[in-house]
Amino acid sequence: MVTLESLMVPSLAIGIGMAFHPEDPLGVNAAFHWAWLAPIIVALRYGPLAGLGAAAVLLLAWVALHQDQMDQFPQIFFLGGLITVMLVGEFSSLWRARTRRAESVQYYLDQRLEHLIRQYYLLRLSHDRLEQELIGRPMSMRDALKTLRGLSGGEDGAQILLRLLAQYCQISSAAVHPVNDDKLEITATATIGSPVAVDIKDPLLAQAMETRTLCHVVQATVRQEATRYLVAAPLLDIGGEIYAMLLIDELPFFALQDENLQTINLLLGYYTDGLSTQALAAPLLEQVPICPPEFAFELQRLWRMHQSTKVPSIVVALEFTQDAAERDLPQQFLRLKRMMDESWVIAGSKRQVIAILMPLGDASTAEGFIGRLEEWIQRKQHTSLAQAGIYPHPLPLADSDGPLPMLQKLLQLAHA
Numbered sequence: 362m363v364t365l366e367s368l369m370v371p372s373l374a375i376g377i378g379m380a381f382h383p384e385d386p387l388g389v390n391a392a393f394h395w396a397w398l399a400p401i402i403v404a405l406r407y408g409p410l411a412g413l414g415a416a417a418v419l420l421l422a423w424v425a426l427h428q429d430q431m432d433q434f435p436q437i438f439f440l441g442g443l444i445t446v447m448l449v450g451e452f453s454s455l456w457r458a459r460t461r462r463a464e465s466v467q468y469y470l471d472q473r474l475e476h477l478i479r480q481y482y483l484l485r486l487s488h489d490r491l492e493q494e495l496i497g498r499p500m501s502m503r504d505a506l507k508t509l510r511g512l513s514g515g516e517d518g519a520q521i522l523l524r525l526l527a528q529y530c531q532i533s534s535a536a537v538h539p540v541n542d543d544k545l546e547i548t549a550t551a552t553i554g555s556p557v558a559v560d561i562k563d564p565l566l567a568q569a570m571e572t573r574t575l576c577h578v579v580q581a582t583v584r585q586e587a588t589r590y591l592v593a594a595p596l597l598d599i600g601g602e603i604y605a606m607l608l609i610d611e612l613p614f615f616a617l618q619d620e621n622l623q624t625i626n627l628l629l630g631y632y633t634d635g636l637s638t639q640a641l642a643a644p645l646l647e648q649v650p651i652c653p654p655e656f657a658f659e660l661q662r663l664w665r666m667h668q669s670t671k672v673p674s675i676v677v678a679l680e681f682t683q684d685a686a687e688r689d690l691p692q693q694f695l696r697l698k699r700m701m702d703e704s705w706v707i708a709g710s711k712r713q714v715i716a717i718l719m720p721l722g723d724a725s726t727a728e729g730f731i732g733r734l735e736e737w738i739q740r741k742q743h744t745s746l747a748q749a750g751i752y753p754h755p756l757p758l759a760d761s762d763g764p765l766p767m768l769q770k771l772l773q774l775a776h777a
Contacts, residue, residue: 367403367411371418374399387423389435397442401449408457409450416446465670466721473701473720479630486627509632519551519605522632526607527553530625534611537596540603543570550605557589557610566608569593573603575626577617591617594625596633604633649768656705659718660764667758674758675722676767677730678774679715682750686713690751697737699730709775716771727755 374396378386387396396419404412420439427433508525512518519537526532534554539546545566547559560566564586569576575594592609607629642657649657663674681691691706691713698704698717707714719726731746731753738749746753754774761767 363407363411364414367407367414368418370403371396371399371415371422375419375422386426387419387438389423389438394438394442397445400442400446404446404450405453408454409447412446412450413443416443462670462672465666466672469666469672469721476634477700479627479634482623483627483631486624509628512632512636516550518636520553522628523551523553526625526628529628530621531613531616532609532611532625533613535607535609538606538608540570540595540606543603545570545606554611556608559608560589563588563590563593565590565593566606569595569606570603573597573601575622575629577622579617592622592625594629596629598633598637645764645768648765649772651707652768653703653705656703656716656718657764657768659703659720660758660767663718663720664758664764671759672721673723675719675724675727676756676758676771677717677719677727678754678756678771679717679734680752680754680774681713681715683711683713685750690749691715694734694751697734705771707771707775709777712775712777714771714775724755724757727753731755 375386378388378396382388382391385391388394397416400412400415400419403415416439419442423435423439424431508521512521523532523535523537526535532553534556536549536552536556536559538549538559545559545561547561549556549559565576565578565580565588568580573595575592577593578588578591590608590610591612592607594607594609595603596605596607597603607625637658641661642654645657645661646652646654660676666672667674679691679694685691694715695704695706699719701720703718705716705718707716717730719730734751734753735746738744738746738751742749756767756770758767761770
């Protein structure tokens with residue numbers, strides 16, 4: 362496409378010139394060199410290399426039209442045009458790179474926000490359930506989350522998930538079917554009860570696959586379409602791709618209400634988030650098992666993001682002396698971290714280290730955070746960080762050789 366436009370656009374400009382000014386189609390002697398607009402447009406769209414290719418078409422056209430006048434080659438005409446095309450192409454490349462980086466940052470923030478929203482609603486729902494229905498339920502939401510957190514992918518994990526949904530959401534008959542390339546597999550990964558045979562053309566299933574959201578029978582009834590399922594809920598990873606589908610065909614009448622459907626949706630979301638966390642954090646946790654999975658997961662994801670887009674992130678390691686740790690300063694400092702930050706408390710023999718991972722942060726972000734801690738300690742205890750036995754160490758992710766060397770460096774700070 363780039364090559365085609367680099368050839369067609371200047372050729373079109375030459376054709377227009379030949380139609381209106383056959384004696385000077387490139388406008389070499391004109392008051393304004395209109396022919397150079399074609400390479401400039403190509404350079405704006407695709408960068409300097411494509412612009413140079415389009416300029417080469419103009420050069421070849423002049424040579425072809427003036428084979429017997431090579432001694433009259435318009436050097437200034439082509440030199441000025443090439444300089445203009447290079448400048449325009451350079452600015453185009455710069456802003457396209459900035460645009461890609463901004464889109465990558467926005468995509469990461471959207472993922473992070475979705476993850477935080479799921480956690481927020483899940484915690485709120487857990488609190489309400491524990492207060493109102495702890496006695497009437499076979500298990501509490503806290504137990505459900507604990508069970509989900511330890512699950513892994515595959516048939517065993519899906520079967521345990523189904524049993525958990527049956528106990529907590531009163532599901533009588535359901536099945537989990539894998540999805541590959543947006544195509545539902547007929548063979549179920551896990552079942553409970555006696556689920557009906559799969560109908561790939563079922564309208565409720567098609568709606569759930571298309572919208573990537575939980576759909577229930579009332580929605581199909583409103584659209585006057587017959588369905589054999591009561592609920593179709595996709596299992597989405599953090600990237601929004603469907604890798605399995607929960608199909609429920611038997612559920613008590615009073616259980617088909619918004620609160621129970623929201624519970625199903627949130628438990629599925631927590632389960633899929635846990636699978637993504639385990640997959641990304643597993644290599645790090647094998648080497649450093651004491652590291653929290655959430656910290657390892659976020660560190661791995663930010664490192665991959667830095668590798669692809671060069672977006673920076675930074676870890677601030679706060680080293681506490683034994684005296685500072687005994688005065689409970691680490692726990693007080695943990696309350697000052699930002700909402701999006703992940704933390705890891707590392708206890709050594711003579712010191713304690715708090716590693717705070719700051720997504721999308723650089724040296725100035727770390728300096729601002731350390732300055733805030735300095736103001737807090739000055740206001741509360743009328744002393745400085747160093748005098749209180751606290752030593753900050755900014756560790757940019759870009760300066761490390763990967764997530765594992767970063768974790769090892771944090772452990773060395775705690776156990777040096």
